[in-house]
Amino acid sequence: MTQIICSPTKYIQGNGEIRKLGDYCLQLGAKSAFAIIDPYIFSMYKEDISHSFELNNILIVMREFKGECSRNQVDELVLQLGLKDVEVVLGIGGGKTLDTAKAVSFMADLPVVIVPTVASTDAPCSALSVLYTDEGDFDCYLPLKRNPDMVIADIDIIAKAPTRLLVAGMGDALSTFYEARACRQSGAITHAGGTSTIAAFSLARACLDTLLAEGELALQDVKQGITTSAVEHIVEANIYLSGVGFESGGLAAAHAIHNGLTLHEGCRNTLHGEKVAFATIVQLVLEKAPSEEIAQVIDFCKRVGLPVTLKDLGITSSEIDKLMVVAEASCTQESPMWNMPFEVQAVNVLEAILAADERGQ
Incomplete structure (x- = not known):
């Protein structure tokens, strides 16, 4: 029987990692990024995130996650992303924010960097997104082509949850x-x-x-x-x-x-x-x-x-x-x-x- 193990290409964990996201995207060779960010994280860490990309001369478009991790939400974000010259997708926040980013990267066939801001489940590393209806009811599991290219856990943020x-x-x-x-x-x-x-x-x-x-x-x-x-x-x-x-x-x-x-x-x-x-x-x-x-x-x-x-x-x-x-x-x-x-x-x-x-x- 065939044995298989899969995992993110790179798992990074440490203090203050939210301020290094631009560095990590540069490692992927990206010169432009599209970030889907949890509303609370957006309000608290927007400047830290944008500054790290400015330091690396990477253009970043930030979108506050709203609504549900639904097909309609994913399709809308893919459409927005298609209007930009984007080379990597980031998901920064909790489960639904991360699943949305993974689904968007899958649909757009782009690398994805996942930044969990809570440690409440083991989903961030997986090659799977859970989709819901716009009303919040379970819709389906979306299997992805691969696991995230990077998963970055900022201990300082997670410990405050x-x-x-x-x-x-x-x-x-x-x-x-x-x-x-x-x-x-x-x-x-x-x-x-x-x-x-x-x-x-x-x-x-x-x-x-x-x-x-x-x-x-x-x-x-x-x-x-x-x-x-x-x-x-x-x-x-x-x-x-x-x-x-x-x-x-x-x-x-x-x-x-x-x-x-x-x-x-x-x-x-x-x-x-x-x-x-x-x-x-x-x-x-x-x-x-x-x-x-x-x-x-x-x-x-x-x-x-x-x-x-x-x-x-x-x-x-x-x-x-x-x-x-x-x-x-x-x-x-x-x-x-x-x-x-x-x-x-x-x-x-x-x-x-x-x-x-x-x-x-």
């Missing part, structure tokens, strides 16, 4: 090793297009080890407003280790159950990584993992403030029919549940959700 976002990123990253392990056992085809590699599985393992060793300390540090090596390591785990780990290591039950949980009205205000964290516990219950392993994951979640019960997710009613909808949705034909090394039925998922909830309590 709400702590809940960093914790949610830890929840998303928490599933990486366990899902990669399941895919390795089943020989599943990953998002990269082949089976997992030693490198991808090693990154997934390093991701988990980093979270368990430094996640709680990093959270304490950002709450105090200080940037330490623990914060730097958790940002790398959330964005890069988990990003390459999930795309080339594979997804399994945890993300399948997350997808089902999105249908439950109680989870409406729960973040992606928060749902994934609880779903990781459910996967371990499904696998009949050693009690010590499940306890370790639950303990970590409690220490950093990730959900370990249905109530933590916002599900206060134990109506079995609604949970069965979640379970059935996690086992659809296109679901990563099929990457598990054994057959899983909706009733098994329901039982595991209830058992995980009981363990969490």
Whole structure:
């Protein structure tokens, strides 16, 4: 079986990187750039961004991201970009800003530089954009030709984001090793297009080890407003280790159950990584993992403030029919549940959700 690993061409992480974007675009040979920027970042760092391009004599057109990461938004930006002599696209901000930039670069067949300003998910490194309708409903996944040319994480900016976002990123990253392990056992085809590699599985393992060793300390540090090596390591785990780990290591039950949980009205205000964290516990219950392993994951979640019960997710009613909808949705034909090394039925998922909830309590 063909083994494949994919990743951004270059991952850069450090302090004050927002002021070096012009330098990095110059490394790509670009003399003109088109930047799609989150409104808050635009208001706070517009001068820092533009100054770095002026120093390198690179023409930059900046557009504040508004609306949704929708087909219409992407088409409109591609049209604007086509009127300029642009050689690189930048996305600076959160998930939808970055996905829009990746989609625009894909449509325009241009290099893309991704600058995440939060570490809430592992999506920045991936060759995928999630598109929504103009009203904000899920539309489709847009597979891209390649991973970003550069991913640049500015620790100073990420550390100032709400702590809940960093914790949610830890929840998303928490599933990486366990899902990669399941895919390795089943020989599943990953998002990269082949089976997992030693490198991808090693990154997934390093991701988990980093979270368990430094996640709680990093959270304490950002709450105090200080940037330490623990914060730097958790940002790398959330964005890069988990990003390459999930795309080339594979997804399994945890993300399948997350997808089902999105249908439950109680989870409406729960973040992606928060749902994934609880779903990781459910996967371990499904696998009949050693009690010590499940306890370790639950303990970590409690220490950093990730959900370990249905109530933590916002599900206060134990109506079995609604949970069965979640379970059935996690086992659809296109679901990563099929990457598990054994057959899983909706009733098994329901039982595991209830058992995980009981363990969490």
